[in-house]
Ligand SMILES: Nc1nc2c(ncn2[C@@H]2O[C@H](COP(=O)(O)OP(=O)(O)O)[C@@H](O)[C@H]2O)c(=O)[nH]1
Ligand SMILES: C=C(OP(=O)(O)O)C(=O)O
């Protein structure tokens with residue numbers, strides 16, 4: 001199936017001339033195509049069959065051990081002017097980047113099949129959706145893209161109609177970490193990725209298109225492309241509020257999106273609906289509110305820690321038709337990771353399990369699964385108009401200082417709270433784990449342009465302030481002196497979300513502090529939760545001296561973006577710093 005669209009056909013021809021594949025396959029997205037890819041990968045060893053009695057349609061992929069996570073140091077944003085990529089991105093000039101990448105791509109598909117994957121990010125009929133085409137030589141990428149996007153004939157038809165699309169070129173190359181780059185050309189709507197088969201580096205619809213390229217498009221077109229989950233909270237009266245939440249990678253988006261209410265809430269009739277677990281595209285609707293879609297069609301979730309106690313919804317979702325990457329296996333060939341019962345016999349690299357080699361499953365091992373399999377998948381997730389957002393939440397892993405929850409006093413303060421986000425690093429990217437770093441709006445690895453301009457873009461929505469969502473900050477990861485988490489987290493996070501909705505609906509007073517509003521005594525419903533009052537006090541306290549130091553650090557961080565940082569944001573930082581200083585004098 002060639003393309004009627006001349007620009008698409010021409011690009012495919014150009015890429016084929018450069019990479020010299022043995023054949024070209026245009027993906028139609030059908031079941032038959034998926035099954036035939038799976039059969040082929042079982043033969044080559046790219047996939048390993050798992051126990052089909054317990055896990056029908058489930059397969060294991062073991063990646064190269066040097067290719068298990070995103071590589072931020074090899075990821076570039078290639079704007080014509082270096083200044084426009086910002087200090088938050090690595091930069092190369094477009095000419096240099098194309099030259100470097102084209103040299104790598106030259107002849108790289110010899111003897112292999114080149115797959116052309118037309119895909120749509122978002123419901124196929126939504127005006128908020130955007131299309132792209134990924135060219136790859138990896139059948140594993142094709143199989144994953146089929147699950148993660150609306151891939152195939154319908155997407156191609158939309159592309160032919162619209163005439164424009166994001167171009168993504170990918171090859172796994174030799175998997176040589178020295179010959180691995182992920183390059184973005186936002187002004188050309190182009191991505192080139194070479195030398196990695198890992199999710200965020202290779203499934204180009206996800207981080208590369210739906211975040212880095214889309215964030216840049218969104219800025220030009222007046223919308224927001226964010227690293228956020230979307231969850232619907234239905235109260236016993238049947239009213240549903242949608243919440244969008246930005247947490248850095250491996251900080252709880254999938255878990256919050258699939259939350260199971262605590263027993264007492266379930267009995268009262270509360271329900272939680274999953275709309276998205278990683279990416280959120282939002283724009284103002286005719287009524288001035290922000291409407292959001294999830295551009296993805298599946299979950300590329302972190303496996304370790306996913307268990308019946310933490311996330312039973314996810315476990316149910318991945319019981320069939322799932323591709324597991326870099327997990328361990330049990331004696332009877334079931335997928336296994338730390339947090340599951342039973343025990344591993346083979347580790348993620350295929351070696352007999354030996355605790356001396358570290359965890360059995362790679363800490364960044366993943367599952368790829370269709371969102372439709374999620375028991376709490378929201379019918380609204382397919383809605384072309386998107387869902388109205390009542391609250392935006394920022395959060396990260398902060399073992400100390402940051403309270404369980406606080407509310408920004410207005411939009412501009414909320415933008416500061418998002419910009420100031422910090423979190424301990426995780427295994428989702430290569431590098432040290434557990435180091436505190438600033439990760440504004442959880443977009444540090446994903447913002448496709450200068451962070452200063454990005455903050456200004458966020459602030460520009462202030463004009464329709466009265467219709468905008470309220471902005472909150474949460475921290476599920478506070479630790480006590482013994483190093484254990486103070487807050488039970490997971491399902492109990494609903495207690496915090498309920499307070500947010502009460503604030504949105506004007507049902508909770510809250511208590512004003514210099515850093516924002518925290519729940520007043522008794523406003524968080526803890527009746528059936530076994531938690532000591534002293535622990536709650538610790539979780540909600542605002543440590544004045546600690547926050548003064550934090551505001552100083554935030555000020556320095558903002559200054560590091562130079563002249564492009566909006567004055568409005570610096571004024572907010574000063575306002576909060578002064579409020580803290582006043583408190584220090586009066587207390
Ligand atoms: N302590 C604690 N850990 C959590 C909570 N939510 C998620 N996690 C853990 O954080 C890790 C990543 O969670 P996940 O939802 O996959 O993050 P995502 O990558 O942002 O989607 C897993 O190990 C979870 O068990 C929580 O509320 N409290
Ligand atoms: C999907 C990815 O990112 P995250 O860690 O945010 O899930 C990824 O790393 O490929």
Ligand SMILES: [Mn+2]
Pocket residue numbers: 227248249250278
């Ligand atoms: Mn993510």
